Amino acid sequence: MADTFSLERVLETFRSSLSETKEVYMKYYIAGWQELVSFMNSLGNVFSFISKDVVSKIQILENFLSGENRSCYVTIQSMVKYELENELVDLTKRGSHPESGCRTLLRLHRALLWLELFLERLRTSKEDGKTSVMCSEAYNESLAQHHPWLIRKAVGVAFCALPGRDTFFDVMNAGDHTQVVALLGESLPLIAEVYQITEDLYAKNNLLELP
Numbered sequence: 001m002a003d004t005f006s007l008e009r010v011l012e013t014f015r016s017s018l019s020e021t022k023e024v025y026m027k028y029y030i031a032g033w034q035e036l037v038s039f040m041n042s043l044g045n046v047f048s049f050i051s052k053d054v055v056s057k058i059q060i061l062e063n064f065l066s067g068e069n070r071s072c073y074v075t076i077q078s079m080v081k082y083e084l085e086n087e088l089v090d091l092t093k094r095g096s097h098p099e100s101g102c103r104t105l106l107r108l109h110r111a112l113l114w115l116e117l118f119l120e121r122l123r124t125s126k127e128d129g130k131t132s133v134m135c136s137e138a139y140n141e142s143l144a145q146h147h148p149w150l151i152r153k154a155v156g157v158a159f160c161a162l163p164g165r166d167t168f169f170d171v172m173n174a175g176d177h178t179q180v181v182a183l184l185g186e187s188l189p190l191i192a193e194v195y196q197i198t199e200d201l202y203a204k205n206n207l208l209e210l211p
C-alpha cells in the first residue's frame with residue numbers, strides 16, 4: 001500500500017474486485033478498505049478507535065485469505081458457501097465461531113453503505129457544505145442502526161473533528177475539485193454495485209443480522 005492516499009486507487013481496487021461473473025474478489029475488497037484506512041489515518045488520532053476496528057477486521061479476513069483454506073476465500077461468494085456448508089458461522093448468537101469471515105465482512109459491508117452515502121453527499125455538495133453533517137447523515141442512515149449508544153456518541157464527537165470539504169477534496173489527490181467530482185461520479189456506481197451484490201448474497205442466505 002502506498003503512503004499517500006489516492007481516490008483513483010480506491011476506484012481501481014473496487015473495479016478489480018468484480019469478476020466477469022460479478023463475484024467479488026476478497027483480495028481487492030480488502031485492498032479497498034486498506035486504502036480507506038490510510039485516508040482515515042491521515043485525519044488524526046481522534047479517528048484511531050475507528051481505524052483500529054477496521055484494521056482488526058481486515059486482519060481477520062487476511063488470515064483466512066492466507067490460511068490453509070485460502071482457496072475457499074477467493075471471493076465473497078466462495079467464502080459464504082464454504083463457511084455455511086461447514087457450519088463455520090454463528091448464526092443467531094456468538095458461540096464457537098465468533099470471528100467467522102461472514103460476520104467480519106458483514107461489518108465492513110455495512111460500512112460500505114455509509115461510504116457510498118457519504119461520498120454521494122460529498123459529490124453533490126456545494127462549496128459551503130459541511131463534511132461533519134454529510135458524514136453524520138450518512139452514518140445515521142446506515143451504520144448507526146447497528147451501533148450501541150456509546151459508539152454512536154463517540155462517533156458523533158469524532159465527526160466534529162473532520163476537516164472541511166476543501167481539505168477532503170485535496171487529500172483525495174485526484175486533481176482539482178471538478179476532477180474529484182468526476183472521479184467520485186465514476187467510483188460511486190462501482191462501490192454501489194459491490195455493495196448490492198454483497199447485500200443480495202447475504203440476504204439470500206439470511207446473513208444480514210449475524211451476531
Ligand SMILES: CCCCCCCC/C=C\CCCCCCCC(=O)N[C@@H](COP(=O)(O)O)[C@H](O)/C=C/CCCCCCCCCCCCC
Pocket residue numbers: 007010036037039040043047049050053054107108110111114119135139143146151155162172211
Ligand atoms: C474516498 C475517500 C473519502 C472518504 C474516506 C473515508 C475513509 C473511511 C474509512 C473507514 C470508514 C469506517 C469504517 C467503520 C467500520 C465499522 C465496523 C463496525 O461497525 N464495527 C463495530 C461492530 O463490530 P463488532 O463489535 O461487531 O466486531 C464496532 O463496534 C465499531 C467500532 C468503532 C466505531 C466505528 C464507527 C464507524 C463510523 C463510520 C464513519 C467513519 C468516519 C471517517 C471519516 C473519514
